[in-house]
Amino acid sequence: MTKNTAPAFVTGGALPRRTILRGIGAVVGLPFLDAMSPAFAASTAQSKAPVRMAFFYVPNGIIMDAWNPDYVGPFQELPRALKALEPYKEDILQIGNLTHNAGRALLDGSGDHGRACGSYLTGVQVKKSVVEIKSSISVDQIVAKEIGHATRFPSLELGMDDARQAGECDTGYSCAYTNNLAWRSEMQPLPPTLDPRALFERLFGTGQPMTPAERAQQLKYRRSVLDFVMEGTHKLETGLGPSDRRKLDEYLSSIREVERQLERAEKDNLQIDPHMEKPYGVPADFAEHFKLMSSMIAIAFQADLTRVVTFLITREGSLRPYRELGIADGHHPLTHHRHQPELMEKVRKINEYHVQQFAGFVEKLKSTKEGDRSLLDNCMIVYGAGLSDGNAHLHEDLPTLIVGRAGGSIKTGRRILARRETPMCNLFLTMMDRMGVRMERFGDSTGRLEGLDLG
Amino acid sequence: MPQDFQEKPPAGAFFDTDFSTIDSVLAVGLLHGLQAKRDCRVAIITMSRPNLAVAGFADAVERFYRGPAGNFAQVPPIGMITAGHPGETSPAFAAPFQKKKPDGTPLYRNEVKSVIDTADPNTLFRNYLEAQYDQNAFFVLSGPATNLAAALAFPGLKQRIAAKVKYLVIAGGAFSPGPAEAHIKADIPAAQKVFAEWPTPVVASGYEVGAALEFPGASIDKDLAAAMPNNPIADAYRAYRPMPYDAPSWAMAAALYAARPREGYFKLSGPGTITVHEDGRTSFAASEGGKHRYLINDPEQKERIVQAYVELVSAKPEPRQRFRPAALAGRQEQKQEQKNGAGNPTSPPPK
Numbered sequence: 007m008t009k010n011t012a013p014a015f016v017t018g019g020a021l022p023r024r025t026i027l028r029g030i031g032a033v034v035g036l037p038f039l040d041a042m043s044p045a046f047a048a049s050t051a052q053s054k055a056p057v058r059m060a061f062f063y064v065p066n067g068i069i070m071d072a073w074n075p076d077y078v079g080p081f082q083e084l085p086r087a088l089k090a091l092e093p094y095k096e097d098i099l100q101i102g103n104l105t106h107n108a109g110r111a112l113l114d115g116s117g118d119h120g121r122a123c124g125s126y127l128t129g130v131q132v133k134k135s136v137v138e139i140k141s142s143i144s145v146d147q148i149v150a151k152e153i154g155h156a157t158r159f160p161s162l163e164l165g166m167d168d169a170r171q172a173g174e175c176d177t178g179y180s181c182a183y184t185n186n187l188a189w190r191s192e193m194q195p196l197p198p199t200l201d202p203r204a205l206f207e208r209l210f211g212t213g214q215p216m217t218p219a220e221r222a223q224q225l226k227y228r229r230s231v232l233d234f235v236m237e238g239t240h241k242l243e244t245g246l247g248p249s250d251r252r253k254l255d256e257y258l259s260s261i262r263e264v265e266r267q268l269e270r271a272e273k274d275n276l277q278i279d280p281h282m283e284k285p286y287g288v289p290a291d292f293a294e295h296f297k298l299m300s301s302m303i304a305i306a307f308q309a310d311l312t313r314v315v316t317f318l319i320t321r322e323g324s325l326r327p328y329r330e331l332g333i334a335d336g337h338h339p340l341t342h343h344r345h346q347p348e349l350m351e352k353v354r355k356i357n358e359y360h361v362q363q364f365a366g367f368v369e370k371l372k373s374t375k376e377g378d379r380s381l382l383d384n385c386m387i388v389y390g391a392g393l394s395d396g397n398a399h400l401h402e403d404l405p406t407l408i409v410g411r412a413g414g415s416i417k418t419g420r421r422i423l424a425r426r427e428t429p430m431c432n433l434f435l436t437m438m439d440r441m442g443v444r445m446e447r448f449g450d451s452t453g454r455l456e457g458l459d460l461g
Numbered sequence: 462m463p464q465d466f467q468e469k470p471p472a473g474a475f476f477d478t479d480f481s482t483i484d485s486v487l488a489v490g491l492l493h494g495l496q497a498k499r500d501c502r503v504a505i506i507t508m509s510r511p512n513l514a515v516a517g518f519a520d521a522v523e524r525f526y527r528g529p530a531g532n533f534a535q536v537p538p539i540g541m542i543t544a545g546h547p548g549e550t551s552p553a554f555a556a557p558f559q560k561k562k563p564d565g566t567p568l569y570r571n572e573v574k575s576v577i578d579t580a581d582p583n584t585l586f587r588n589y590l591e592a593q594y595d596q597n598a599f600f601v602l603s604g605p606a607t608n609l610a611a612a613l614a615f616p617g618l619k620q621r622i623a624a625k626v627k628y629l630v631i632a633g634g635a636f637s638p639g640p641a642e643a644h645i646k647a648d649i650p651a652a653q654k655v656f657a658e659w660p661t662p663v664v665a666s667g668y669e670v671g672a673a674l675e676f677p678g679a680s681i682d683k684d685l686a687a688a689m690p691n692n693p694i695a696d697a698y699r700a701y702r703p704m705p706y707d708a709p710s711w712a713m714a715a716a717l718y719a720a721r722p723r724e725g726y727f728k729l730s731g732p733g734t735i736t737v738h739e740d741g742r743t744s745f746a747a748s749e750g751g752k753h754r755y756l757i758n759d760p761e762q763k764e765r766i767v768q769a770y771v772e773l774v775s776a777k778p779e780p781r782q783r784f785r786p787a788a789l790a791g792r793q794e795q796k797q798e799q800k801n802g803a804g805n806p807t808s809p810p811p812k
Contacts, residue, residue, distance in 0.1 A: 103577065105588075107587075107588040107591060110588075110591075110592065111592070112591045112592045113591075113592065113593075113594065128804075128805065129805065130804055130805065141804075142804035142805045143804065143805050143807045148805065148807060148808070151807065151808065152808065152809065191807070192804050398535075400535060402535065423577045424577070425576065425577050425579065425580060425581060426538040426577065426578060426579065426580045427538060427580040427581065427584045427585055427588060428581075428584070429584070443809055444809050445806065445809050446806075446809075447616075447806070448805055449805060450587075452581070452583070452584050
């Protein structure tokens with residue numbers, strides 16, 4: 007049952023980057039180890055570390071007085087919505103004034119939420135239709151198509167909310183627009199994986215989905231995926247130096263921690279309501295769900311399982327109440343606050359709450375070493391929204407953070423402003439450059455966004 | 462020749478200017494007055510010289526007329542070229558900001574602190590043309606043709622202009638004997654390019670037209686002050702020159718004709734071709750099917766035109782009405798056809 011496949015590496019040479027630990031029903035990729043480039047280890051690891059790109063999307067806009075500081079340049083005190091990121095502010099670039107003209111009504115009337123999300127990573131105005139969907143390939147998928155062959159998964163599409171693809175989710179707009187970020191082609195959205203268990207099995211499984219019976223058996227015997235690859239782990243460890251052993255141990259521990267969280271969530275779910283219509287492993291608790299999903303993104307980045315992730319934190323137009331914050335009203339209705347202070351305050355709290363969850367993910371990336379940098383240094387994580395002022399449905403000055411230095415090519419620790427009306431697609435074009443994908447145009451881009459790596 | 466716009470919202474007005482004369486300031490008020498009368502919808506104002514003080518004034522005027530940003534209606538930024546010479550800054554552009562509210566803050570809001578607060582004209586043209594129905598916009602140019610020539614060279618913009626813009630009216634050139642007109646002379650290659658390549662009809666309102674039609678300065682302290690005790694255009698007018706003075710109306714004539722082409726305010730030449738010569742002088746050669754015409758003053762209309770100027774400049778600001786299309790479905794199909802092939806290339810070009 008636990009027949010292991012020993013890691014394949016040539017003694018005396020470098021441990022191949024693609025080394026995996028394989029057991030029955032389990033495949034575990036490895037983080038970047040010094041042993042993978044023994045000669046001039048630190049500098050080589052540094053130069054070869056790939057850049058990872060992710061997009062974390064929050065819906066319904068932001069209360070911008072809590073998002074934008076009243077200064078540009080090096081960060082001083084962060085504004086209220088970003089407070090949770092204070093310890094990592096030297097790793098953040100905040101960009102103001104980016105615009106998605108394709109999200110605006112233009113001639114299509116109402117439906118700003120459908121357009122905001124549908125255009126966010128595609129840069130085109132989506133077709134106003136409930137049945138005949140049409141968008142365009144998204145920036146993440148262009149990158150995945152070009153560099154995805156280098157990793158086990160070209161990209162991961164994740165979310166935490168409704169993944170319905172049919173029906174109308176905003177005036178005249180299909181749910182396909184509000185519930186997906188990634189588009190493989192103009193008519194093919196890539197629905198996000200919501201279930202942490204499904205994601206876990208995807209990351210560490212063999213590609214064959216587990217049957218409920220198999221999963222139940224695994225639960226019954228409380229076997230960890232790590233148990234299935236234990237023999238390979240031991241063999242690998244004997245050939246590693248102390249630093250790599252520590253790194254490997256931390257990495258495997260983080261996988262085990264995710265497993266424990268999953269088990270807890272699954273147990274809790276059964277206790278809450280055994281009949282609830284929810285995917286098997288989706289935790290009821292928002293923060294726990296976020297932590298699980300983002301922990302697995304961190305692991306996937308660490309083990310170089312993928313370099314491209316989209317994460318729709320909740321779907322655009324989300325009606326989710328935040329009872330954990332004492333907010334029983336739905337998120338979307340609250341954002342149409344008509345400048346009523348008490349309603350605006352509730353939205354600010356939701357904005358803060360989302361960023362707090364995100365900060366946990368940033369901490370995870372920052373505390374993970376990769377060469378003589380952190381994993382975060384080799385990432386380029388966009389945290390943003392397709393609307394700025396959700397009350398007025400504005401598509402300019404979109405809230406945009408880039409977290410991480412993209413391997414040293416982004417100067418962080420500051421806030422910059424683009425000129426008004428600068429297309430968001432200019433940023434995407436520039437990000438694609440940093441992923442090694444050179445495009446001449448994307449969406450409604452008018453050029454590259456200058457100043458990312460300048461003081 | 463240009464026809465009225467039917468079964469569509471009022472036409473979108475795109476005003477490109479260098480604000481080198483006070484009448485170009487008045488023309489902004491005139492266009493907003495025309496908007497209040499449902500004769501156009503002011504889309505954007507773009508500037509053909511890099512002068513932040515003037516852009517700040519234009520921003521304040523736009524905010525004054527459009528009112529606070531509301532749901533689904535923003536005050537668009539002022540488009541401004543960043544190359545070239547800023548030119549002279551008249552005291553007229555600073556005067557309105559001397560006025561304060563009781564709490565000591567400026568009476569007129571100006572959000573332009575740096576070039577970041579303005580927009581690239583080409584991006585602005587493109588974004589706001591996207592929001593116009595086909596053949597339901599017009600451009601008015603009062604200044605060097607620099608921005609419009611650049612627009613013709615901007616990827617995809619000439620095609621959008623051809624689809625969306627019914628005509629361009631240029632306050633420039635001269636169609637009676639005399640020296641080269643200043644706007645044309647300020648950027649001769651740009652004027653040559655625009656007259657030669659603009660994809661829709663062009664009507665020139667020559668120097669002689671505006672020079673013969675003076676805006677009555679007395680109406681600033683009479684009609685305009687009665688309608689709006691505080692108005693940044695009135696404040697600028699008073700500071701431009703010692704009062705009272707009347708102002709030639711080059712930009713106003715062009716804007717009035719653009720929004721009301723069938724009112725008979727002006728006579729019109731036959732079709733032909735306007736040529737911009739190397740010294741900046743302009744000449745007209747009649748030809749059947751030519752895309753150019755020029756305005757000719759009709760002395761009988763002078764009083765009527767001046768009355769229209771006063772009435773429109775003194776019109777109270779009125780928020781733009783949201784237009785709700787009656788037959789969205791049919792237009793959707795038309796729009797989608799335009800969009801075909803407009804998606805993203807899926808891969809980088811071959812190396």
